[in-house]
Amino acid sequence: MSQDTSTATGAGPRSGASHRHDSQTDDIEVRALSRQFGEIRAVDDVSFTVKGGELTGFVGGNGAGKTTTMRMIMGVLSISAGDVLWRGRPITALDRRGFGYMPEERGLYPDQAVLDQLVYLGRLRGIGTAAAKASVTDHLERLGLAERAKDKVQTLSLGNQQRVQIIAALMGRPQALVLDEPFSGLDPQAVDSMADLLREHTSRGVPVLFSSHQLDLVERLCERLVVLSRGTVVAAGTADELRTQTVVRHRLVLSGDAGWVRDAPGIHTVDVDGGAVLLEVLDQGADHRLLSEALRRGDVLEFAPQRPSLSEIYREVTK
Amino acid sequence: MTTTVNRPDQPGHASRSNDAGRPWLIVAGREIVVRLTNKSFIVSTLVTLVFIAGFGGFSAWQSGRSSTTTVAVTGAAATQLVEQGSAAATKADDKVSIKPQAVADDAAAKAALTSGSADAWLHQQNDGWVLTAKDAPDSAVEAAIGAAVRTQALSTNAAAAGTTTAAIEKGTVLTTDRLDGQQDDSLFIKLASLAFSLLFFMAAILFGQQIAASVVEEKQSRLVEIIATAIPLRALLAGKVLGNSVIAFGQVVLYGAVGLVAVAFTDYSRLLPSLSAAVIWFVVFFAVGFFALACLYAVAGALASRTEDLQSTTAPMTMVLGVVYVVGFTVTGTALKVVSFIPIVSVVAMPGRILSGDAAWWEPVLALLVMAGFAAVTVLVGEKIYRRSLMQTRGKMSWREGLKSADA
Structure with a gap:
């Protein structure tokens, strides 16, 4: 990719x-x-x-x-x-x-x-x-x-x-x-x-x-x-x-509460803080479904892949 | 980019020098340069040389000093005795001369003694002669004049008895002789053997420790890892042993040469031919013996992991050298004959035997061959342990472990 x-x-x-x-x-x-x-x-x-x-x-x-x-x-x-x-x-x-x-x-x-x-x-x-x-x-x-x-x-x-x-x-x-x-x-x-x-x-x-x-x-x-x-x-x-070998995390920021993301299919939620979620997309296409659902519920202020730093990758692969 | 970039080693290889095949020479060269530019090495060598030369110089000065003794006399009889004594003294030692100095009377003689214009005063007292000096009279002068007095008195007494001096003295003289026709130089031989022992002991300990220290320096700093990727460890060991052996050998040749020159100035110069032979043999034995020891010292360095470990890893050699040192000048007779064939001990014992003249021509040759064999074994075994232990970075190894362990 x-x-x-x-x-x-x-x-x-x-x-x-x-x-x-x-x-x-x-x-x-x-x-x-x-x-x-x-x-x-x-x-x-x-x-x-x-x-x-x-x-x-x-x-x-x-x-x-x-x-x-x-x-x-x-x-x-x-x-x-x-x-x-x-x-x-x-x-x-x-x-x-x-x-x-x-x-x-x-x-x-x-x-x-x-x-x-x-x-x-x-x-x-x-x-x-x-x-x-x-x-x-x-x-x-x-x-x-x-x-x-x-x-x-x-x-x-x-x-x-x-x-x-x-x-x-x-x-x-x-x-x-x-x-x-x-x-x-x-x-x-x-x-x-x-x-x-x-x-x-x-x-x-x-x-x-x-x-x-x-x-x-x-x-x-x-x-x-x-x-x-x-x-x-x-x-x-x-x-x-x-x-690309490590699972890419995305950051999603909504206008409303983001607690519902925890239950979204194909998504692993790493952290939720009010309207901001840090998540991992597990299934292909799950990110599209998630975004549609989010837009249906309100405004999406931010949705972007988190480019991991090398030290994050390092911690990931060596843990 | 061109294809030349793809072969980055080519320009490098083109500049690789001819001594690439002889890396041990580069190592030996460095060892020699480092040693020769070491201040304490230069100073200690010079001090030893001065000491050796000083011994010769002092002896020469001592024996070369000519002395003239002035003896105050008051009469013709005394003058005649002094002249006879002078002739005898000069005959015995051409550097001693005695001359009479006529003075007016006893008072004048005493005055001459006190002022120092005369060294002694020969005068008659009762029915004998007295030699008076300011303090103790010179023994050579005393002996010469004493002999003159005795000869004169004997001849006077003999004449009075109606006979001759020769008749009276018949059969009274004891002369000494040796079947081997040699003079008794045992003290000198002892001293020379001690010098061999001391020289070998000092050089072996000093250079041995230096080799061990330089090996552990490379090991401790891991410089050896850089060197090991560049050249075979065998070449490193060979260069180190060779370089230090050359320096040690050069030093002992220098000492030997200066020592022989020094002896030439002493009364022992007549021993030079046999001493030279012994020294040359010593130098040859030293070279072979030191080579074997140098290899063992390099191994001792490799077994250690820090400079502090050296004392224990070099202990076997220090002990052996201590024994060699003591044996070198204490053992005599058959025991000496036996030890003069034992490697390392032979470095000291065989030249001593050559000097005292009791070694047949083949004996040093055989002893040297035995030691060469020993040196070959130490080089082979040493190289193996050296290679195994040098890359071993965790702590000190014992000699036993060094022999047993697998390659790092």
């Missing part, structure tokens, strides 16, 4: 990319991934795709399994069951070497200078020294850290350490990005710079998966969402797709 703009059909940032064969797309595909910690199943049969050129937000409460899933994608945690695919085939260590990864817990060598250790991390990823230096210098400038290049990491504020960590993941044209809470601890200005940077990567076709607690941010930035709850995917798709 509603506008289906940025799904896999190739609209949005990936326009022009649809000629690619499916097995060639720069997608990270997670298939039936599970992870057992003793008795606890932290991640249970999780499947989703992070499409090349798209920002995918990974949402879920604490302990939902986001970090465990990301660690399995990056190969730092072994997989109990399931597969991680890259371009349609099982991912290899060499593939991951070209990925930019930001782990949940931040940490760098406290005693080493910012530039030196970023170049070191870049070289480990196989980026040449000169290329790494150029990329790091460029990123430091963009994140306002150019003057701190020679300072030891431990002399930086936490927010600035976070930026250095971001550069560690983003430098040297990674072929995919997996970022665990990249926005936490950033001031609004840094959030914007970070969002711009991520957009640059998606615009060259790179898939980006990032987890976040900040739902407004996810809604603003992401083409796609994967909602995780207690180790399973409870919702996945574009924000609009998620909206």
Whole structure:
């Protein structure tokens, strides 16, 4: 029903990319991934795709399994069951070497200078020294850290350490990005710079998966969402797709008392307050019958679908 | 958009450097640079070097100091005795010389002593000779003049008895000899063995702890997760062990070289050939032994989850090293022969045996091979535990758990 703009059909940032064969797309595909910690199943049969050129937000409460899933994608945690695919085939260590990864817990060598250790991390990823230096210098400038290049990491504020960590993941044209809470601890200005940077990567076709607690941010930035709850995917798709998946509520405001709506067929009444009702339409056509009945009884001041916010959807799917 | 956008990794791959296949070299390079630019490392190395060089310098200064003793005399007899003593003293040690200084009388001699223009005063009293100094006379001078006095008195007495000095002295001299034709250098060998023990103990503990600390630093900060996605953990371990081994090895070579140069300036310089051989063997043993230990220390770091855990996870190595240190300079005889083949202990024990000359040529070779085998085992087992425990983020692991656990 509603506008289906940025799904896999190739609209949005990936326009022009649809000629690619499916097995060639720069997608990270997670298939039936599970992870057992003793008795606890932290991640249970999780499947989703992070499409090349798209920002995918990974949402879920604490302990939902986001970090465990990301660690399995990056190969730092072994997989109990399931597969991680890259371009349609099982991912290899060499593939991951070209990925930019930001782990949940931040940490760098406290005693080493910012530039030196970023170049070191870049070289480990196989980026040449000169290329790494150029990329790091460029990123430091963009994140306002150019003057701190020679300072030891431990002399930086936490927010600035976070930026250095971001550069560690983003430098040297990674072929995919997996970022665990990249926005936490950033001031609004840094959030914007970070969002711009991520957009640059998606615009060259790179898939980006990032987890976040900040739902407004996810809604603003992401083409796609994967909602995780207690180790399973409870919702996945574009924000609009998620909206259509949840039952849409309508608000009806009448001139007279609206108590009779409680008994209307095919309608679930959520709340009645004088002439205002919040309701869910259960049967197709029930909304038309309801509106006719309302007009018969008097004036209808307002009848409109309530566009749910992402956090409402989130609460809905994770409850 | 063009098709190039669809292959975002291509420009990246084009710029991937040649050392992509040797990530352990990058890791080793970082370890070396970090260590070499560490102020406390530089300072402690310099202090140790100064200490070693100072030992040599002090010994050299001590033995190289030439002394001239002036002995005040009042008569021809005393002058002759001093001259005889001087000849004997200079023959024994060319840095000692004694010269007579004729003075007018006893009062003048005392005045010369008091003023310091003479160091001693040889004069006759009753029927003997007295050597008077301001305080205790120099022992070398006393011995030389004493010998001259005795020789002269003997020859006078012998002449009076109608015989010769040689006849009287016949059969009175005891000379010492050793079947092995060597001189008694046991004290020096003990000291050198102690130096080997101390050097190995200090270097192993110091560098071992540093390796463990750098491993846990990466683990605690989860930096290891970033590294693990970029390179195999095996390469990280190899680079770390290699980098630190190179530094430790370089340091011990430096110490050994300076130590040998220092010894060259001392009275023990005649021991240089055998000492050099022992030092070279020590350095070789050290390299292999340290490599094995470095690997174990890296595992100890991986077993810990915080820096605070290191003390308990490195305890086995600290204990072993403590035993090696003590054994290195206390065990003797057959026991020493046995322990000189036991890995790690052999680092200290075998060079000591080489120095004392009781090791056949094949013994250090065999001991080295045994230790190389041991090092290979620690590398293999260590790599396994390291890989398993490094990603284990929940609390400290014991060595037993590390061996048993499945991959994270």
